[in-house]
Amino acid sequence: MTSAPDGAPRRSDRLARAFARLALLVTAALLCVPAVLNGQPFLYPDTPVYVRRAEVGLAKVLGAERIKPWSIESRAAAGPAPAGDATPAGAATPVEEDRSVNLAGRSVYYGALLYGAYAAGSLWLAVVAQALCVAALLYLLIVRLWGFGGIALLAAGAGLALLTPLGAFTGLLMPDLFAGLTVLCSGVLAAYWHRLRRWERIGVAALLLFAIAAHPSHLALAAAIVLVVLGLRLLRVGLRTPGPAIVLLGACVLGGLAAEWVFNKAMTVAVGAPPVRLPHTMAHLVEMGPGTAYLRQNCPQAGYQVCDYVANFPTHWDDFLFSTEPGKGAFWLADARAKRRMGEEQFAFALDVLRFDPVGVVRGLASDVLVQLGTFKVDIGHYGPNATDRFYAGHVPQEVLADMRRTRGVQGGDFDGWLSGATYATVAASLLLLAWRRQGARLARPPGFDGLLLVVGAGVVANAVICAVFAAPLDRFQSRVVWLVPLLALGVVLQMARSRTQGPLAQPA
Known part of the structure; x- marks a missing residue:
């Protein structure tokens, strides 16, 4: 083969890398x-709680007068609330607005991202981040580790954004996106440790x-992974992740525990009591049936706070937690002391219900897990x-509310409908492709793919x-991670295309 002119390969490589980086931004x-199609980042009823929590924390550190106010309370401290910015009469108020309780589970760390974007000028900055x-993670996987170019990255980005929930969750001001990233980051560290540079690992x-x-x-998801x-390493089955990678994964889990502990301690000091955890498990068991049967047979002698509401059961778990109707609710109807007791008693309650009806509980939870696996509209x-x-x-803020009223989500656009249909079709096709064997052999796969498949599959x-057992089946819970399945299938498609054009690919150095 005739050698290329001096410097040409290097210039070609530089152009390819520059294009791949441009593809990252695109x-x-x-x-x-x-x-963008919605006209505003997607908000969820819990979104204001995350922002408010970060705002309160920052106000305690810097002083309320030195930060940009988000909530109506902080604006009222500086003067009268703007016209139209008051809570309408009879409107539902989040439980967190009850100053006698402070709920666990709403991360101040994610809230800091949202509040930082708002304070910097626009919630769009959180979406961009x-x-x-x-x-960046897709670039690392598709370009660096799988060895494809910028075109492949662009194709992956377009397909995942428009045919799976990934784009919707990227634009949602809730931490759900980071459930999928928890799985994918864990998979990359576990399957590609030796091929990652030090700064990439960091x-x-x-x-x-x-x-x-x-x-x-x-x-909980990271700990399970x-x-x-x-287990795979100890059993020497499939993936054999190096010890340092497992140590780093474990350190991240311990770091998450430490972050939760710091938050709980800070809230205890600030309000004089630890945060209250929503009794999701209690609500789930009541809705499922065994919890209701146990309460009817054992109340009031069981001594649980929830016995006060047994006449309302069975009820949907969402109504148990949030309904204000006297004949449906429980947690939201209770006072601060009762809320705290329900949160503290839910796991003891779960053990009692399990002893009361083990077959019913196990059968119900197994059924809910199967339902959750297929529930991802x-x-x-x-x-x-x-x-x-x-x-x-x-x-x-009033300006955020005004923008929301002009969005497709409020005006009636069927964004969810077509994206749900595309997601189910894409996931079904992806599962068929990942399971397909031709002439007794699997289809071509990128380097290190099998290890990543094991970790990501286990994460999904x-x-x-976790969601079906400790909460209840809900579309949002599984749709936040189901985009990982089409991502893996895309790796197979890209490898098949490369094998046809270049022949079998040797694993990159």
Whole structure:
């Protein structure tokens, strides 16, 4: 072969790398498309709580007069509330607005991201930050580790943004995006440790630590993945993750525990009592049936606070937690002392219910896990009638509320419908492709793919188990991670295309 002119290969490599980096930025922009089409980042009823929590913490450190006010309370401290910014009469108020309790589970660390974006001038900055995190991780996987170019990265970004929930969750001001990133970061560290540069390991670990701190369910998810990776290594089955990688994964889990402990201590000092954890498990068992049967048979002698509401059961878990109707609710109807008792008693209650009806509990939870695995419609882009007044008026700044009322989510665009259909079709096709064998052999796969597949697959299943057991099946819980399945299938498609054009690919150095 004739040698290329001096410097030509190096110049060609530089151009390829420059194009791949440009593709990273374009991919980040593609991930913002669903929110752009909506006309505003997607908000959720819990979003104001995350921002308010960070605002209160920062006000205690810097002083309320030195920070940009978000909530109606902080604006009222500086003067009368703007016209139209008060909570409408009869509107539902988040439980966190009851100053006698402070709920656990709403991460101040994720709230700091949202509040920082708002204080810097726009909530869009939070969406951009989330998009860059996803795009950078996709670049690391697709370009650096799988060895594809910028075109492949752009194709992946466009497909995942428009045919899976990834783009929607990138534009959602909630920590759900970081559940999928918890799984993917863990998989990259476990499967590609020896191929990662030191700064790449640090960067992925830092993103993983923030993802874990963003929500308690992510902490449980990361811990489950560490156990799976450790088990595979000990059994010498499939993936054999190096010891240093397992240590780093474990350190991130411990870091998440420490972050939770610091938050709980800070809240205890600030308000004189630890945060109250929502009794999701109690609500789930009551809805499922065994919890209701146990309470009817054992109250009031069982001594549980929830016995006061047994006449309302069975009821949907969401009504148990949040309904204000006297014939449906429990937690939201209770006073501060009763709320705290329900949160503290839920796991003892769960053990008693398990002893009372072990077959019913196990059968119900197993059924819910299976339901959760197949329940992943996208349900974040349509706010519903009167939702802005019910959940957001008085809890978000007036300019944010005004923008929300002009969005497609409020005006009635069917964003969720077509994206849900595309997601189910894409996931089904991806599962078929990943399971397909041709002439008795699997389809071509990128280097290190099998190890990543094991970890990511375990993470997707673990997410369904954690959410279905400790909460209840909900579309949003599984749709936040299901985009990982099409991502893996995309790796197979890209490898098949490369094998056809270049022949079998040797594993990169």
